[in-house]
Amino acid sequence: MPPEIAEPLVYFVTLALLGFVICASxxxxxxxxLLACIPPVFVAAIMGFIMGLYAGDTFGWAPTAASVLLGAAPAWYLARRFKPRDxxxxxxxxxxxxxxxxxIGFGFPDREI
Known part of the structure; x- marks a missing residue:
């Protein structure tokens, strides 16, 4: 897969997963x-913020926001369907x-300005 497609794909999938972690919590x-959700939410908030800034600046703010919000739908569905333990x-x-x-996303080379 060419790096022009692979890097945004990896970043957007990561942001969607981090959005899921925050919304599901x-x-x-x-x-x-809920106390057990503190470590994943803490890391997801910090990592999502940093990765969101880079992805928004590099790939555009609309797809970045859409990828974060994409994690909310499965979080809402699974919260209604699963028991809290699951x-x-x-x-x-x-x-x-x-x-x-x-x-994987952090392993991509930096873009030249």
Missing amino acids: AFMRHEML LLVSIYLAWALALVMAL
């Missing part, structure tokens, strides 16, 4: 499991996948 209904597992799974995708 907001829909968590169990008080004690939602927590999906949050941690999405967080792990986002960290792997971010590692």
Whole structure:
């Protein structure tokens, strides 16, 4: 896959996963499991902010915002469908996948100005 397509794809998938982590944690209904959502939300907020700034500046703000909001729909659906324990597992799974995708995204060479 050419880097002109691969880099935005990796960034937008990562931002969608991070958006899912934040939105799904907001829909968590169990008080004690909500505490377990603090580490993924903290990392997702910081990493999503930094990656969102770069993606918005490099690839455009509209697709960046759309990719973040794309994570909200599955979060809302799974929060209604799953029990809180299963939602927590999906949050941690999405967080792990986002960290792997971010590692791939950070490996792309910097663009020349």
